[in-house]
Amino acid sequence: MSLLSKAKEAVLCLKAGVVTLPYPAEAEPVPQGFRGRPVFDAAKCIGCAGCANNCPAREILLFDRSQEVRVLRYLGRRCTYCGRCADVCPEKAITMSTEFETATNDIKDLRQEIEIFMGTCQRCGRCFKEPGPLEALMMKGYRKDDIGSERWVYRSQSYLDDEPTVRDIEIELD
Protein backbone atom coordinates (compact mmCIF):
# COMPACT_ATOMS: atom_id res chain seq x y z
CA MET A 1 0.00 0.00 0.00
CA SER A 2 2.69 2.44 1.04
CA LEU A 3 4.79 1.43 -1.94
CA LEU A 4 1.84 2.13 -4.20
CA SER A 5 1.28 5.57 -2.66
CA LYS A 6 4.97 6.34 -3.07
CA ALA A 7 4.83 5.34 -6.73
CA LYS A 8 1.77 7.52 -7.13
CA GLU A 9 3.63 10.40 -5.54
CA ALA A 10 6.58 9.85 -7.87
CA VAL A 11 4.26 9.95 -10.88
CA LEU A 12 2.71 13.17 -9.59
CA CYS A 13 6.13 14.73 -9.10
CA LEU A 14 7.26 13.74 -12.57
CA LYS A 15 4.07 15.15 -14.06
CA ALA A 16 4.59 18.50 -12.36
CA GLY A 17 7.73 19.13 -14.38
CA VAL A 18 10.42 21.69 -13.59
CA VAL A 19 9.25 24.93 -12.01
CA THR A 20 12.65 26.43 -11.27
CA LEU A 21 13.17 29.66 -13.16
CA PRO A 22 16.37 29.86 -15.20
CA TYR A 23 17.16 33.27 -13.76
CA PRO A 24 20.93 33.65 -13.66
CA ALA A 25 21.31 31.94 -17.05
CA GLU A 26 18.76 34.11 -18.83
CA ALA A 27 17.13 37.41 -17.92
CA GLU A 28 13.89 37.33 -16.01
CA PRO A 29 11.18 39.74 -17.24
CA VAL A 30 9.85 42.05 -14.57
CA PRO A 31 6.10 42.07 -13.82
CA GLN A 32 3.80 44.80 -15.09
CA GLY A 33 3.99 47.94 -12.98
CA PHE A 34 7.29 47.01 -11.37
CA ARG A 35 9.20 49.97 -10.01
CA GLY A 36 12.96 49.70 -10.04
CA ARG A 37 15.41 52.38 -9.22
CA PRO A 38 14.63 55.93 -10.34
CA VAL A 39 16.65 57.39 -13.16
CA PHE A 40 17.25 61.12 -13.19
CA ASP A 41 17.27 62.84 -16.57
CA ALA A 42 19.56 65.79 -16.16
CA ALA A 43 18.49 67.38 -19.45
CA LYS A 44 14.92 67.78 -18.23
CA CYS A 45 15.55 68.62 -14.58
CA ILE A 46 14.79 72.23 -13.63
CA GLY A 47 15.91 71.90 -10.03
CA CYS A 48 12.53 72.68 -8.47
CA ALA A 49 13.24 70.42 -5.46
CA GLY A 50 9.80 68.84 -5.64
CA CYS A 51 11.34 65.37 -5.41
CA ALA A 52 13.50 66.33 -2.44
CA ASN A 53 10.53 67.79 -0.59
CA ASN A 54 8.37 64.72 -1.20
CA CYS A 55 10.88 61.91 -0.64
CA PRO A 56 9.65 59.88 2.34
CA ALA A 57 13.14 58.59 3.07
CA ARG A 58 14.56 62.13 2.69
CA GLU A 59 17.44 60.88 0.64
CA ILE A 60 17.34 63.35 -2.27
CA LEU A 61 19.59 66.10 -1.01
CA LEU A 62 19.87 69.61 -2.33
CA PHE A 63 22.73 71.99 -1.98
CA ASP A 64 22.84 75.47 -3.40
CA ARG A 65 26.45 76.31 -4.18
CA SER A 66 25.39 79.84 -5.02
CA GLN A 67 22.25 81.59 -6.16
CA GLU A 68 22.56 80.07 -9.62
CA VAL A 69 24.15 76.67 -9.07
CA ARG A 70 22.16 73.90 -7.43
CA VAL A 71 23.40 70.39 -6.67
CA LEU A 72 20.84 67.61 -6.45
CA ARG A 73 22.13 64.34 -5.07
CA TYR A 74 20.21 61.07 -4.97
CA LEU A 75 21.87 58.73 -2.49
CA GLY A 76 19.99 55.55 -3.44
CA ARG A 77 20.86 53.71 -0.29
CA ARG A 78 17.59 54.02 1.60
CA CYS A 79 15.30 54.49 -1.39
CA THR A 80 12.10 52.47 -1.07
CA TYR A 81 11.21 52.89 -4.78
CA CYS A 82 7.85 54.41 -3.87
CA GLY A 83 7.79 56.49 -7.05
CA ARG A 84 6.73 59.64 -5.23
CA CYS A 85 9.55 61.65 -6.81
CA ALA A 86 8.48 60.56 -10.29
CA ASP A 87 4.88 61.48 -9.47
CA VAL A 88 5.61 65.01 -8.36
CA CYS A 89 8.23 65.85 -10.97
CA PRO A 90 6.62 68.57 -13.13
CA GLU A 91 9.02 67.99 -16.03
CA LYS A 92 8.90 64.16 -15.88
CA ALA A 93 12.65 64.15 -15.45
CA ILE A 94 12.50 61.18 -13.07
CA THR A 95 11.40 57.84 -14.43
CA MET A 96 11.07 54.67 -12.42
CA SER A 97 13.11 52.17 -14.41
CA THR A 98 12.68 48.43 -14.18
CA GLU A 99 16.32 48.00 -13.19
CA PHE A 100 16.69 45.80 -10.13
CA GLU A 101 20.18 44.34 -10.50
CA THR A 102 21.73 47.01 -8.35
CA ALA A 103 23.77 44.87 -5.98
CA THR A 104 27.16 46.42 -5.35
CA ASN A 105 30.08 46.27 -3.01
CA ASP A 106 30.30 50.05 -2.67
CA ILE A 107 27.20 51.92 -1.60
CA LYS A 108 28.39 55.06 -3.39
CA ASP A 109 27.77 53.31 -6.73
CA LEU A 110 24.06 53.99 -6.33
CA ARG A 111 24.57 57.72 -6.19
CA GLN A 112 23.23 60.04 -8.88
CA GLU A 113 24.21 63.67 -8.86
CA ILE A 114 23.02 66.58 -10.97
CA GLU A 115 24.58 70.01 -10.90
CA ILE A 116 22.54 72.55 -12.83
CA PHE A 117 22.26 76.26 -13.27
CA MET A 118 19.16 77.85 -11.84
CA GLY A 119 17.26 80.81 -13.17
CA THR A 120 15.99 82.94 -10.33
CA CYS A 121 12.21 83.24 -10.50
CA GLN A 122 11.07 86.80 -10.78
CA ARG A 123 7.68 86.23 -9.15
CA CYS A 124 7.54 83.53 -6.49
CA GLY A 125 10.22 80.87 -6.93
CA ARG A 126 7.79 78.12 -6.00
CA CYS A 127 7.02 74.91 -7.84
CA PHE A 128 3.62 73.31 -8.21
CA LYS A 129 3.22 69.57 -8.03
CA GLU A 130 0.59 67.53 -9.76
CA PRO A 131 -2.26 66.27 -7.57
CA GLY A 132 -1.99 62.74 -6.29
CA PRO A 133 -5.05 60.69 -5.29
CA LEU A 134 -5.03 61.95 -1.70
CA GLU A 135 -4.73 65.59 -2.70
CA ALA A 136 -7.51 65.09 -5.22
CA LEU A 137 -9.75 63.80 -2.47
CA MET A 138 -8.93 66.81 -0.35
CA MET A 139 -10.05 69.01 -3.28
CA LYS A 140 -7.03 71.26 -3.29
CA GLY A 141 -4.97 72.47 -6.19
CA TYR A 142 -6.27 72.59 -9.75
CA ARG A 143 -9.65 71.25 -10.72
CA LYS A 144 -11.28 70.74 -14.07
CA ASP A 145 -15.00 71.24 -13.56
CA ASP A 146 -17.39 70.75 -16.43
CA ILE A 147 -17.87 74.30 -17.63
CA GLY A 148 -20.12 73.33 -20.53
CA SER A 149 -22.88 71.75 -18.47
CA GLU A 150 -22.12 73.88 -15.39
CA ARG A 151 -21.49 71.15 -12.85
CA TRP A 152 -18.77 69.97 -10.53
CA VAL A 153 -16.41 67.20 -11.53
CA TYR A 154 -15.56 65.64 -8.20
CA ARG A 155 -12.43 63.96 -9.52
CA SER A 156 -8.76 64.74 -9.79
CA GLN A 157 -7.12 65.96 -12.95
CA SER A 158 -4.99 62.84 -13.18
CA TYR A 159 -7.99 60.66 -13.98
CA LEU A 160 -9.16 62.90 -16.79
CA ASP A 161 -5.90 62.68 -18.68
CA ASP A 162 -5.22 59.87 -21.11
CA GLU A 163 -2.13 58.87 -19.21
CA PRO A 164 -2.96 58.34 -15.54
CA THR A 165 -0.20 59.33 -13.15
CA VAL A 166 -1.35 56.88 -10.51
CA ARG A 167 0.07 53.40 -11.06
CA ASP A 168 -0.53 51.92 -7.60
CA ILE A 169 -4.19 51.29 -8.33
CA GLU A 170 -3.29 49.12 -11.29
CA ILE A 171 -0.86 47.14 -9.15
CA GLU A 172 -3.56 46.50 -6.56
CA LEU A 173 -5.97 45.33 -9.23
CA ASP A 174 -3.39 42.85 -10.50
Place this chain on the structure above:
Amino acid sequence: MSLLKELCKKVFTKSIWVYHANSGGCNGCDIEVLNVLTPYYDAERFGIRLVGSPRHADVMLCQGPASRPTAKALRRAYEAMAAPKLVFAIGSCACGGGIWYDTYNVIGPVEKVIPVHFYIPGCPPRPEAIIFGVAVALGLVEKKVSPVTFKQLEMPIARYHPEDLIEKDGMVVYQRMDHV
Protein backbone atom coordinates in the same frame (compact mmCIF):
# COMPACT_ATOMS: atom_id res chain seq x y z
CA MET B 1 38.93 44.06 -2.78
CA SER B 2 40.56 41.80 -5.37
CA LEU B 3 42.20 39.88 -2.53
CA LEU B 4 38.76 39.31 -1.02
CA LYS B 5 37.50 38.12 -4.41
CA GLU B 6 40.36 35.66 -4.75
CA LEU B 7 39.64 34.47 -1.23
CA CYS B 8 35.98 34.04 -2.15
CA LYS B 9 36.86 31.94 -5.16
CA LYS B 10 39.06 29.71 -3.05
CA VAL B 11 36.90 29.40 0.02
CA PHE B 12 33.41 29.33 -1.43
CA THR B 13 34.09 26.91 -4.26
CA LYS B 14 31.57 24.40 -3.05
CA SER B 15 28.81 26.12 -1.21
CA ILE B 16 28.03 29.01 1.03
CA TRP B 17 25.89 28.60 4.06
CA VAL B 18 23.95 31.65 5.00
CA TYR B 19 22.68 32.83 8.31
CA HIS B 20 19.66 35.01 8.29
CA ALA B 21 19.69 37.87 10.80
CA ASN B 22 16.82 40.29 11.15
CA SER B 23 17.61 43.19 13.40
CA GLY B 24 14.31 45.00 13.35
CA GLY B 25 13.03 44.86 9.79
CA CYS B 26 9.43 44.58 8.70
CA ASN B 27 9.74 40.93 7.51
CA GLY B 28 9.44 41.94 3.86
CA CYS B 29 13.07 41.13 3.07
CA ASP B 30 12.81 37.95 5.20
CA ILE B 31 10.06 36.69 2.99
CA GLU B 32 12.05 37.51 -0.15
CA VAL B 33 15.08 35.66 1.21
CA LEU B 34 12.93 32.63 2.00
CA ASN B 35 11.48 32.97 -1.49
CA VAL B 36 14.99 32.50 -2.89
CA LEU B 37 15.11 29.10 -1.19
CA THR B 38 11.81 27.90 -2.67
CA PRO B 39 11.75 25.61 -5.74
CA TYR B 40 11.02 28.60 -8.00
CA TYR B 41 14.39 30.21 -7.41
CA ASP B 42 16.07 27.18 -5.85
CA ALA B 43 19.23 28.65 -4.43
CA GLU B 44 20.38 25.23 -3.27
CA ARG B 45 21.51 24.45 -6.81
CA PHE B 46 24.26 27.03 -6.18
CA GLY B 47 24.98 25.48 -2.81
CA ILE B 48 23.34 28.27 -0.84
CA ARG B 49 21.84 26.79 2.27
CA LEU B 50 20.13 28.38 5.22
CA VAL B 51 21.56 27.42 8.58
CA GLY B 52 20.17 28.14 12.00
CA SER B 53 23.33 29.13 13.78
CA PRO B 54 25.90 31.81 12.97
CA ARG B 55 28.65 29.39 13.98
CA HIS B 56 27.90 27.26 10.92
CA ALA B 57 27.57 30.14 8.49
CA ASP B 58 29.88 31.71 5.92
CA VAL B 59 27.61 34.59 5.02
CA MET B 60 25.31 36.66 7.15
CA LEU B 61 22.27 38.16 5.47
CA CYS B 62 21.25 41.25 7.42
CA GLN B 63 17.79 42.68 7.12
CA GLY B 64 16.42 45.66 8.87
CA PRO B 65 18.21 48.64 10.37
CA ALA B 66 20.44 48.32 13.39
CA SER B 67 18.09 49.32 16.13
CA ARG B 68 19.09 50.10 19.68
CA PRO B 69 17.96 46.85 21.33
CA THR B 70 19.24 44.54 18.59
CA ALA B 71 22.60 46.13 17.74
CA LYS B 72 24.37 44.25 20.51
CA ALA B 73 22.87 40.91 19.47
CA LEU B 74 23.81 41.58 15.84
CA ARG B 75 27.38 42.29 16.88
CA ARG B 76 27.52 39.08 18.90
CA ALA B 77 26.11 37.04 16.03
CA TYR B 78 28.76 38.51 13.72
CA GLU B 79 31.52 37.70 16.15
CA ALA B 80 30.26 34.14 16.50
CA MET B 81 30.78 33.47 12.80
CA ALA B 82 33.98 31.76 11.78
CA ALA B 83 36.31 33.72 9.50
CA PRO B 84 36.39 34.21 6.53
CA LYS B 85 32.96 35.72 6.68
CA LEU B 86 30.93 38.01 4.49
CA VAL B 87 28.02 40.25 5.42
CA PHE B 88 25.26 41.12 2.99
CA ALA B 89 22.96 44.03 3.68
CA ILE B 90 19.61 43.24 2.07
CA GLY B 91 17.01 45.93 1.62
CA SER B 92 16.93 49.68 2.07
CA CYS B 93 16.87 49.39 5.84
CA ALA B 94 20.07 47.41 6.09
CA CYS B 95 21.79 49.46 3.36
CA GLY B 96 20.86 52.92 4.51
CA GLY B 97 18.61 52.77 7.54
CA GLY B 98 15.30 52.81 5.71
CA ILE B 99 12.66 55.48 5.94
CA TRP B 100 13.06 55.67 9.72
CA TYR B 101 16.81 56.09 9.61
CA ASP B 102 16.76 59.00 12.05
CA THR B 103 14.23 57.72 14.55
CA TYR B 104 15.19 57.57 18.22
CA ASN B 105 15.26 53.78 18.20
CA VAL B 106 17.24 53.26 15.01
CA ILE B 107 21.01 53.52 15.03
CA GLY B 108 21.17 53.49 11.26
CA PRO B 109 22.38 51.09 8.59
CA VAL B 110 23.92 47.84 9.79
CA GLU B 111 27.34 49.03 8.65
CA LYS B 112 27.41 51.20 11.77
CA VAL B 113 27.52 48.03 13.86
CA ILE B 114 29.25 45.41 11.72
CA PRO B 115 31.32 45.68 8.53
CA VAL B 116 29.20 45.16 5.41
CA HIS B 117 30.76 43.78 2.25
CA PHE B 118 27.88 43.75 -0.21
CA TYR B 119 24.74 45.80 -0.54
CA ILE B 120 21.50 44.69 -2.17
CA PRO B 121 19.15 47.69 -2.19
CA GLY B 122 15.43 47.40 -2.72
CA CYS B 123 12.36 47.61 -0.61
CA PRO B 124 12.19 44.63 -0.59
CA PRO B 125 14.68 43.46 -3.25
CA ARG B 126 13.35 40.91 -5.69
CA PRO B 127 14.54 37.33 -5.24
CA GLU B 128 16.38 37.74 -8.53
CA ALA B 129 18.16 40.77 -7.10
CA ILE B 130 19.31 38.75 -4.10
CA ILE B 131 20.60 35.98 -6.38
CA PHE B 132 22.36 38.64 -8.46
CA GLY B 133 23.97 40.07 -5.34
CA VAL B 134 25.29 36.65 -4.34
CA ALA B 135 26.58 36.16 -7.89
CA VAL B 136 28.38 39.52 -7.71
CA ALA B 137 29.92 38.50 -4.42
CA LEU B 138 31.14 35.20 -5.83
CA GLY B 139 32.61 36.96 -8.86
CA LEU B 140 30.32 35.23 -11.36
CA VAL B 141 29.03 38.51 -12.84
CA GLU B 142 30.16 42.10 -12.84
CA LYS B 143 28.17 44.71 -10.97
CA LYS B 144 25.98 46.85 -13.19
CA VAL B 145 25.68 50.13 -11.29
CA SER B 146 28.10 53.02 -11.15
CA PRO B 147 27.72 56.54 -9.80
CA VAL B 148 26.26 59.08 -12.22
CA THR B 149 27.28 62.72 -12.10
CA PHE B 150 25.97 65.36 -14.43
CA LYS B 151 27.38 68.84 -14.44
CA GLN B 152 26.25 71.78 -16.52
CA LEU B 153 29.31 73.70 -17.59
CA GLU B 154 27.72 76.82 -19.05
CA MET B 155 24.49 78.65 -18.43
CA PRO B 156 21.92 77.36 -20.94
CA ILE B 157 20.05 80.68 -21.20
CA ALA B 158 21.25 84.27 -21.36
CA ARG B 159 21.40 85.95 -18.02
CA TYR B 160 18.68 88.35 -17.02
CA HIS B 161 20.06 91.79 -16.28
CA PRO B 162 17.71 94.00 -14.21
CA GLU B 163 19.87 97.05 -14.95
CA ASP B 164 18.75 96.87 -18.58
CA LEU B 165 15.15 97.61 -17.69
CA ILE B 166 14.10 100.99 -19.09
CA GLU B 167 10.85 102.91 -18.90
CA LYS B 168 9.24 103.59 -22.23
CA ASP B 169 5.78 105.06 -22.83
CA GLY B 170 4.69 104.37 -19.26
CA MET B 171 5.79 100.69 -19.50
CA VAL B 172 8.87 98.87 -18.21
CA VAL B 173 10.65 97.31 -21.20
CA TYR B 174 13.71 95.11 -21.31
CA GLN B 175 16.23 96.91 -23.42
CA ARG B 176 18.07 93.86 -24.79
CA MET B 177 14.98 91.75 -25.47
CA ASP B 178 16.30 90.53 -28.82
CA HIS B 179 19.46 89.19 -27.17
CA VAL B 180 17.62 87.03 -24.64
